Amino acid sequence: PRLRYPARLNCASVLLDANLATRADHPALVTPAETLTYGQLAERVNRIAHVLVNRTGLVPGNRVLLRGANTAWMVAAYFAVLKAGGIVVATMPLLRAKELGQMLRKARISHALCDARLSGALAEAEAPDLRHVLHWGDGELEGLCVAESAGFTACDTAAEDICLIGFTSGTTGEPKGTLHFHRDMLAICDAYAREVLRPEPADVFIGSPPLAFTFGLGGLVLFPFSVGATGVLLDRASPDDLLPAIARHRATICFTAPTAYRAMAAKAGEHDLSSLRKCVSAGEALPRPIFEAWREATGLRLMDGIGATEMLHIFIAAREEQIRPGATGLPVPGYEAKVVGPDGAELPRGAPGRLAVRGPTGCRYLDDPRQANYVENGWNITGDTYIQDEDGYFWYQARSDDMIVSAGYNIAGPEVEAAMLSHPLVRECGVVGTPDAERGMVVTAYVVLEPGAIGDAALVKALQEHVKAEIAPYKYPRRIEFVARLPRTETGKLQRFALRQGAIT
Ligand code: 3UK
Structure with a gap:
């Protein structure tokens, strides 16, 4: 692929405005509330960018927290920040004041654009640098936009200016902010x-x-x-x-x-x-x-x-x-x-x-010693085996942290999960190692059954036999627990640490 970019570029111009010449009337976004063509979206983006610059004094490099569900206003706010040369810090809708505060302080965030329905947690967050907060959904940002013009010249950013700080859905420790350049946004499209x-x-x-x-x-x-x-x-x-x-x-x-x-x-x-x-x-x-x-x-x-x-x-x-x-x-x-x-x-x-x-x-953490764990000699070590x-x-x-070592064997939980899932009565399954006096760790499967199935001793036995027939028998789950649901993050990932701690319902 061609992954060489000019030294100066603004990813919002390249990804959005480039569509205006030929596809201005084609729908860019469809949501339950509205459909926006590329032309209409570009206009909304430009008006928000003017609001940011004229009303909140945004200058290139300012960090702007975005908080909202997946809506056209969220996307427009995103591109407005990029176009004005700001840095987007988008946050998960379910985050609470404590987590938002950690991010606001860590990234020294000065501005926030927030869906009015989610304003509560943001208002409670401890954030000494946060000076400007505007809401959409209650008419505030919408009202300010009306007074602004529909054309905005994109900030002349460098291809290697940071445009996004993405916080990881870390399971342990403080959230880590990952820095990405304007050109990175194009590189994932081109690659x-x-x-x-x-x-x-x-x-x-x-x-x-x-x-x-x-x-x-x-x-x-x-x-x-x-x-x-x-x-x-x-x-x-x-x-x-x-x-x-x-x-x-x-x-x-x-x-x-x-x-x-x-x-x-x-x-x-x-x-x-x-x-x-x-x-x-x-x-x-x-x-x-x-x-x-x-x-x-x-x-x-x-x-x-x-x-x-x-x-x-x-x-x-x-x-x-x-x-x-x-x-x-x-x-x-x-x-x-x-x-x-x-x-x-x-x-x-x-x-x-x-x-x-x-x-x-690649990985560039915002001010975090864990950078050295992720990047070794220019290679990103993702933590996966x-x-x-x-x-x-x-x-x-x-x-890599989830490999189960049981009686000297190395067992990958996901392989056991796949074997369990091929049984018709298993709807969802999470497999972790739990401490065991004799084997060090023992393979333990937490199972959500299909409706109507009964989790009794006979089914435990049947599932164990099923796994032994599918993969090497030593990998079979010695413990099986039936649960109503598995703990998951907002991004849909199984929370294995919660399973290991037995924190399940
Ligand atoms: C795991 C996978 C096996 C893996 C992500 C697509 O998941 C994303 O980002 P996160 O930072 O998590 C990264 C970790 O998740 N993982 C993701 N995809 C797979 N494991 N097979 C897969 N297909 O442990 C990885 O290190 O939340 C995924 C695009 C953007 C993303 N941010």
Whole structure:
């Protein structure tokens, strides 16, 4: 791919304004509340940018917190900040005052634009540098916009000016802010989207991830905009919301997490999903049974891809015709990946080790000593254990901290989960190691059953036998607990630390 960019560029101009010449009347965003063409969205962006500059004195480099659900105002605010040369700090809607305060202080945030429905937690957050807060949804920002002009000349930013601070959905410790450049926003479109996803201008993108999660930012906004296509934003995006929305909007490309595909596969027959042509799964490993269930339900091969907030978006994935079910895929063109040992030396094919990647995007933490843990000799160490096969495909094993060492064996929880999920009565499953006097750790499976199934001793036995028949018998879960639901983050990831601590209902 071409990943060389001019020394000065503003990603908002390149991704949004570039569509005005030929696609001004094409829908850019469709939401339950409104449809905005590229022309209409550009106007709203420009008015907000004027408000930021004229009313709040924003200067390039100021950091602006954005807080809202997936709406057109959120996207317009995002592009307004970028266009004015500010730095976006988008935050998850469910964050509370304490977490917002940590981010506001860490990134010394001076400005905030906030959906009025979510203003409470922001107002309570402790933030000495926060000087300007404006709300949309209650008429405040809307009113200020009316007085401003609809044209705004983009700030002449450098390609390597920071435009985004993405906070990681860290499970332990203080949240980490990852810094990304204007050119990084284009690089993920030119690498993953153009080379692997290959969208077209007529595509209609849909999905569940929040725009504050870079998976959602890319999949619902940057990728469609990079080809002048349409992004559908939903205010609620559970699997039960997503299914009818795909049918209603005739969506063609879907972005969500593996568990959502699993849930949707079970009900796919009740909806017209014939418009779909590509479905991307990321955020967590894609177990093969979910790949098969989705193929059976829709005829489509799920496109798995591993991404990370540190890397901005997906860096290992496969084009549909190259997919190997069960493998994550091949390095995205423009990226290199390898499996390394503790000393950083590449391991032979077939050996499990630490995943190392480098490419046009990479990890730069905002003022954080953990930078040295993530980047070693220019390679990003994502914290995942992988195997690379003879043909170059990468096979996910587990988060490196999640490998279970039981009686001397190394066991990857996700492999056991996939085996469990291929049993018809298992709806969801999380496998972790729990302490055991004799074996050090013992493989423990937390299981959500399909409705109507009864979690008794006979089923425990049947599930254990099922796993022993699917994978090496020593990996079978010696403990199985039936639970009503599994603890998940707002980005849909299983919270393994909560499972390990037994903090489940
Ligand atoms: C895990 C996967 C196996 C993996 C993300 C797409 O998930 C995203 O970013 P986060 O910072 O988490 C990163 C970590 O999540 N992971 C993600 N995808 C996969 N594991 N298979 C996968 N397909 O542990 C990784 O290190 O929340 C995903 C695009 C943008 C993103 N930020």
